Amino acid sequence: MPVECREKIVDEPKPGAIAGALLAHYDTHARNLSWRVSPSDRRAGVRPDPYRVWLSEVMLQQTTVAAVTGYFERFTSRWPNVEALAAAPDADVLAAWAGLGYYARARNLIACARAIATDHQGRFPDTEAGLRALPGIGDYTAAAVAAIAFDRxxxxxxxxxxxxxxxxxxxxxxxxAARIQIRACVSDITPAARPGDFAQAMMDLGATICTPRSPSCLLCPLAQHCAARGAGIAESLPVKPPKKARPQRIGTAWWIEQDGRVLLIQRPGSGILGGMRALPDDGWSARSDGNAQPPVTGQWQRIDAAVAHVFTHFSLGLALALYRGPQIDKVAIENLNGAVWWPVEEIAEAGLPTLFAKAAAIAIQHR
Incomplete structure (x- = not known):
């Protein structure tokens, strides 16, 4: 094992002992997940579908299993393979993703699916290097798909x-800074046999036993190998840097309703919530507050309620104003990107991101 791992352990366990203990535990206690092939099915010769592995890994980035499960099942029911997803209109995929957050993932998902369908005849590359060359696939996703789908x-x-x-x-x-050392250690203990199951077993262990707070060390199959447990410092690791305070931004969303339809726009393809349908807003961003200027002139009623939303790098307080007249003609909105009049009764089908779905719910209460 490399120095980075060896120097931390007095009685160094063999990598094979770690993998063997963990895989034995996984064979009995593996989580039943929609995208996973169980250990018993793997032994029976069932191979994971690279499409399902890839889709689940993209969805699970910075998102919990509980939040992802329903989305994954709906996606795979509607688009059962990568070719079907590649052929889907952008707007449909983005609408189906609405509420899952981190919307750049959805745009990368579309680009990657189309690259696989067009440049790889619908087949995923079976190596990390080949997977990393695809749009939107970084080191982690490439490693996960290579291991789980192809036993690399x-x-x-x-x-x-x-x-x-x-x-x-x-x-x-x-x-x-510790991530280089951590990756080296994971590489050392990853077995040549069943590396995909080993990767999933490590994920399960962290999700169910080696939890951030109050780890269940007495139940852990690796307890006898764990240096932090032996030193009594397990709960203090990994050492994380202090969190930076998020800047607070403010903005306004504009609800324009006429004849039972609300005006929606399409956000620019890049940037926050890129390509998503949304209510018009006043140009707020991670770097600045909105300008409070409505998209059309007329009578506006500001609602005494706001939507609080937390993005990765900032928090947003989104106020809401309702348009009260006069009637708007087409010329007044022709400069709004992707403007469409959407039936209010069908607003749930518009695929609004969570921020604007919350704003819409408030507006409907105050119509």
Whole structure:
């Protein structure tokens, strides 16, 4: 094992002992997930579908299993393979993604599906290098798909695996600097046989036993190998840097309703909530507040309610104003990108991102 791992352990366990203990536990306690092939099915010769593995890994980035499950099932029911997803209109995919957050993932999903369908005859590359060359696939996703779908001995490191490994080897270097060492350790203990199951077993261990708070060390199949447990410091690892305060931004969304239809626009393809249908707003961003200027002149009623929403790098307080007249003609809105009059009764089908879905709900209460 490399120095980075070896120097942390007095009685160094063999990598094979770690993998063997964890895989034995996984064979009995693996989570039943919609996108996963169970250990018993794997032994019976069932192979994971690379499309389902890839789709689940993209959805699970910074999102919980509980939040992803329903989306995954709806996506795979509507688009059962990568060719079907590649042929889907952007607006349909973005609408189906609405509420899952981190919308750049959806745009990358579309681009990647089309690259696979067009340039790879609908087949996923079976190596990390080949997968990394696809749009929107980074190191983690490439490693996960390579290991789980193709049994490549790749070092798969998500947040759960990061935590398990930091504790297993008592890595006290703070994140993110520790990630090079963590990845080296994961690479060392990943077995040549069943690397996909091993990766999923590590994820399960972090999700169910080696949890951020109050890890269940007495239930852990790797307890006897864990240096942090032996030192009594398991719960303090991994060491994380202090969180930076998010800047607070303010903006306004505009509800324009006429004849039972509300005006929606399409946000620019890049940037926050890119390509999504939304209510018109006043140009707020991560760097600045909105300008409070409505998209059309007329009578406006400001609602005494606001939507609080947290993005990765900032928080937003979104106020809401309702248009009260006069009637708007087509010329007044022709400069609004993708403007469409949407039936209010069908607003749930518009695929609004969570921020604007909350704003719409408030507006409907005050119509």
């Amino acid at each position: 001995p790749s070092a798969v490191v998500d947040a759960n695996v990061e935590r398990v490994t930091a504790r297993l080897f008592a890595i006290e270097t703070p994140l993110p």
